[in-house]
Amino acid sequence: MSERIVIDPITRIEGHLRIECEVNQGKVVKAWSSGTMWRGIELILKDRDPREAWIYTQRICGVCTTVHAIASVRAVENALGLEIPLNAQHIRNMIIAAHGIFDHIVHFYHLSALDWVDLVSALKADPRATAALGQKLSGWQHNSYEEIKAAQEKLQALIDSGQLGIYGSGYWGHPAMKLSPEVNLLAATHYLQALEYQRSINKVVAILGSKTPHIQNLAVGGVANPINPNSQSTLTMERLFYIKTLIDEIGAFIHEVYMQDVAAVGAFYADWTAIGAGVTSYLAVPDMPMNTAGTTFDLPGGYIPDGDISKFQEIKSFQDTFFRDGVKEGIKHSYYDGDWTKHPWEEETAPKFTGFQEDGKYSWVKSPTFNGKPAQVGPLANVLCMYAAGHEPTRKYVTAVLNTVSSLAGSKVGVPALHSTIGRHAARAIRCALLHDTLGRQWQLLVDNIGRGDYATFNPPTFPKGEQRGFGFHEAPRGNLSHWVVIADGRIKNYQCVVPSTWNAGPRNGDDAMGPYEASLVGTPIADPQKPLEVLRTIHSFDPCLACAVHLVDGRRQEISRVKVL
Amino acid sequence: MAVLILGVGNILLSDEGVGCRTVEELEQRYQFPEAVRLLDGGTAGMELIGAISEADHLILIDALAAGRPPGTVVRVEGEDVPATFQTRISPHQLGISDVLAAATITGDLPASMVLFGIEPESMATGLALSAVVRAGLEKIIKAVVEELTGLGLPPLDLVDTVDGVDVVD
Numbered sequence: 259m260s261e262r263i264v265i266d267p268i269t270r271i272e273g274h275l276r277i278e279c280e281v282n283q284g285k286v287v288k289a290w291s292s293g294t295m296w297r298g299i300e301l302i303l304k305d306r307d308p309r310e311a312w313i314y315t316q317r318i319c320g321v322c323t324t325v326h327a328i329a330s331v332r333a334v335e336n337a338l339g340l341e342i343p344l345n346a347q348h349i350r351n352m353i354i355a356a357h358g359i360f361d362h363i364v365h366f367y368h369l370s371a372l373d374w375v376d377l378v379s380a381l382k383a384d385p386r387a388t389a390a391l392g393q394k395l396s397g398w399q400h401n402s403y404e405e406i407k408a409a410q411e412k413l414q415a416l417i418d419s420g421q422l423g424i425y426g427s428g429y430w431g432h433p434a435m436k437l438s439p440e441v442n443l444l445a446a447t448h449y450l451q452a453l454e455y456q457r458s459i460n461k462v463v464a465i466l467g468s469k470t471p472h473i474q475n476l477a478v479g480g481v482a483n484p485i486n487p488n489s490q491s492t493l494t495m496e497r498l499f500y501i502k503t504l505i506d507e508i509g510a511f512i513h514e515v516y517m518q519d520v521a522a523v524g525a526f527y528a529d530w531t532a533i534g535a536g537v538t539s540y541l542a543v544p545d546m547p548m549n550t551a552g553t554t555f556d557l558p559g560g561y562i563p564d565g566d567i568s569k570f571q572e573i574k575s576f577q578d579t580f581f582r583d584g585v586k587e588g589i590k591h592s593y594y595d596g597d598w599t600k601h602p603w604e605e606e607t608a609p610k611f612t613g614f615q616e617d618g619k620y621s622w623v624k625s626p627t628f629n630g631k632p633a634q635v636g637p638l639a640n641v642l643c644m645y646a647a648g649h650e651p652t653r654k655y656v657t658a659v660l661n662t663v664s665s666l667a668g669s670k671v672g673v674p675a676l677h678s679t680i681g682r683h684a685a686r687a688i689r690c691a692l693l694h695d696t697l698g699r700q701w702q703l704l705v706d707n708i709g710r711g712d713y714a715t716f717n718p719p720t721f722p723k724g725e726q727r728g729f730g731f732h733e734a735p736r737g738n739l740s741h742w743v744v745i746a747d748g749r750i751k752n753y754q755c756v757v758p759s760t761w762n763a764g765p766r767n768g769d770d771a772m773g774p775y776e777a778s779l780v781g782t783p784i785a786d787p788q789k790p791l792e793v794l795r796t797i798h799s800f801d802p803c804l805a806c807a808v809h810l811v812d813g814r815r816q817e818i819s820r821v822k823v824l
Numbered sequence: 825m826a827v828l829i830l831g832v833g834n835i836l837l838s839d840e841g842v843g844c845r846t847v848e849e850l851e852q853r854y855q856f857p858e859a860v861r862l863l864d865g866g867t868a869g870m871e872l873i874g875a876i877s878e879a880d881h882l883i884l885i886d887a888l889a890a891g892r893p894p895g896t897v898v899r900v901e902g903e904d905v906p907a908t909f910q911t912r913i914s915p916h917q918l919g920i921s922d923v924l925a926a927a928t929i930t931g932d933l934p935a936s937m938v939l940f941g942i943e944p945e946s947m948a949t950g951l952a953l954s955a956v957v958r959a960g961l962e963k964i965i966k967a968v969v970e971e972l973t974g975l976g977l978p979p980l981d982l983v984d985t986v987d988g989v990d991v992v993d
Binding site: 298301302317321323360364369412416450453454456457461470471472 | 835864865866867868869870871872873877922926928929930949950
């Protein structure tokens with residue numbers, strides 16, 4: 259007999275997502291992913307000056323402010339055929355990389371680790387055995403008995419004070435929780451340490467972007483960071499060297515903690531390398547442009563159809579027509595008027611809410627396709643595409659993580675294991691290490707270029723009469739993001755954002771093929787339909803961020819106590 | 825004592841952005857003592873933990889949909905502030921509740937907290953505040969100035985009268 263599970267909203271994500279599953283004989287047989295808020299950025303931007311679009315797009319989402327700003331200026335520059343100075347590319351790249359590192363660490367430790375780590379069990383651990391385990395995994399200097407014992411005491415105090423409620427969705431003692439008390443305690447210790455490290459890497463974004471959470475230094479045509487090695491009010495060598503210190507500090511945490519923890523979770527939950535693959539066509543764009551035109555990149559990208567790495571096709575430049583012509587969005591199952599599949603430049607935004615209809619319209623999210631098929635995006639797509647492109651550093655980290663997993667699990671775990679729920683976590687850690695490498699490289703290139711006497715950061719844009727069309731892409735923490743703009747006589751005529759969570763959370767498309775979330779849930783075992791931890795594990799592994807996939811309609815009405823009306 | 829005045833919300837959804845709009849207005853009208861920091865937090869979450877943990881006193885400003893007449897301003901204090909964000913009546917509560925939870929664990933939660941919440945009228949797509957929330961915003965500005973004055977950190981009015989002439993920064 260089949261049973262329905264509805265999780266609404268999925269917590270520990272930004273935005274509102276509703277997942278409905280049909281469970282039969284302990285397994286998910288059907289799934290629906292439904293975004294419950296509507297986004298109207300396209301309407302706000304219509305008729306505005308294209309030079310200020312990025313200021314508004316970075317307000318779409320609280321987690322991805324920076325990424326929408328970057329994609330927006332790239333889209334307008336693309337429409338104008340405008341190149342930007344080399345310094346501007348490097349400064350943007352450093353902001354992107356630092357933001358990505360911050361985002362991946364927060365996601366693993368603070369938004370998803372509690373799906374795998376049982377904090378209550380960690381109290382039963384022996385801190386000495388935990389320290390020994392930590393020291394076996396890596397040379398991390400903060401895996402000492404004292405630090406682990408202090409973390410355990412903090413945890414005990416938190417539980418004693420009854421404040422564990424802040425983790426309202428924690429499934430303590432769930433049958434699918436399998437880590438030993440020692441592994442749980444080690445992970446909990448790193449959870450606390452990660453809070454410190456993510457703060458420090460976010461300072462890089464704040465220094466270069468002038469402010470965080472909303473960076474101020476972008477401009478269509480470059481960046482607004484004046485460079486003058488002799489002036490204190492500009493980007494000085496002193497500030498650049500402080501940034502270098504911050505970059506160096508986080509490196510050890512990524513390599514000795516994050517990558518090791520992911521490998522340990524992968525090894526102890528080896529069954530999850532066979533769960534949650536879903537859509538195995540992968541799309542990722544190249545990023546970290548190395549020249550003014552955006553025709554060479556530090557990190558490659560492309561498209562892998564049907565999980566077949568040998569059929570990888572590279573996306574080569576900011577002007578790439580294979581990417582430009584391959585992206586479409588459909589609304590057959592979305593709350594918009596009609597039933598069409600269109601290129602982003604041709605889309606219109608006409609909302610029409612019908613309520614949840616499982617065979618009809620059931621989501622505010624549209625269904626994107628690449629060359630007519632759904633595609634999975636995100637760090638896994640990114641890492642697999644870089645692997646397929648023969649990117650050496652990617653191959654090195656993939657091999658290292660898989661070797662650690664194999665040795666802990668006591669059996670050989672290969673690349674195919676990455677097509678899974680746990681594979682998405684592993685890929686995110688690998689990508690974090692690659693971003694850290696490129697952050698250091700971009701820093702060096704910027705310093706070298708300034709050393710050669712090049713201080714340029716901005717090429718002023720000019721808007722010709724008539725119509726121009728542009729697209730800007732960015733490989734964001736949650737996957738590839740593209741902004742599409744049509745400019746007429748210097749004003750925005752149409753603007754569409756095709757965002758990572760639209761690719762992944764999208765409903766069935768025009769051909770009724772399931773989106774990546776939906777497909778990844780089919781076949782997932784469910785131990786207890788009242789506590790569907792397994793569904794959360796797979797959905798969280800994508801790092802959902804629905805705030806920009808759609809936007810808001812509803813505010814809940816609920817009285818709270820002890821407020822004073824002024 | 826370090827004070828953080830943090831306005832949160834989404835400016836693309838009319839009244840939802842009232843927290844950010846209030847911070848903008850405060851910055852334009854007053855000069856603040858060095859110990860007072862103003863921040864437009866947008867809808868960010870964990871990115872705010874640095875700023876929050878550096879504060880001894882946190883003044884949060886946000887839209888709060890609780891079924892009161894639109895424009896109503898409420899004041900919430902102390903432990904009820906994190907509790908408010910957990911009861912999910914602020915539309916972007918996820919970010920703030922995450923960050924307050926994290927600060928609780930690390931022991932970085934500011935010693936005292938005040939939330940000024942305002943009942944929204946419209947959360948439709950758009951950049952402008954409704955007239956009634958605009959009026960409520962003035963109440964919050966007054967309350968924030970009083971709050972700071974009570975703490976011994978009064979802001980300096982930039983639109984001040986010197987010899988009958990308006991001096992505007």
